[in-house]
Amino acid sequence: DADVTQTPRNRITKTGKRIMLECSQTKGHDRMYWYRQDPGLGLRLIYYSFDVKDINKGEISDGYSVSRQAQAKFSLSLESAIPNQTALYFCATSDRDRGHNQPQHFGDGTRLSIL
């Protein structure tokens, strides 16, 4: 089983719809992140959370919101989807207790298409 699980894996929806992408992890990590990947642009940070009471905006948070329901769950919402939010979305985790010398661990991604 994957340590970082994203659902759904693929989603096609229409402009204006509300979308929620979910991420759950079994690694016991306290820190979780959402990134989006666009062709030729690398990954960009949307939001990150250091624990259930801590939410921080990343580079491109406009148009997105997040919820940290538990240490193991971090969801990303698009309140009113628009076509330029079509992208590949990744959830990642990291472990505070092991220090910053450990990499972030990524899920398999959610491919989101907004028509």
Add this chain to the structure above:
Amino acid sequence: ELKVEQNPLFLSMQEGKNYTIYCNYSTTSDRLYWYRQDPGKSLESLFVLLSNGAVKQEGRLMASLDTKARLSTLHITAAVHDLSATYFCAVSFLSGGGADGLTFGKGTHLIIQP
């Protein structure tokens, strides 16, 4: 604002050749990460470089970090087809400890031909 630049962005090379991918970043950071991504797949961690002069090697890949020059390199020795992938460098934008968000380069799309 932290910026991370990789070059080249696209590289086609022959098996058996050596080559280097460069990663420059704009502000002080002592934590740099290299990831590999295969088409349609997630990101796989390759190296974590934490200090000036750090060098790490795994198989045909070797990564180094020069924090004074704000430069990291990923060197490929005697390339083989299985190394074809997109390689990303990423830099942490918070200093002083603690995991945090990463700023990624745009990636180097590497194709290794027989």
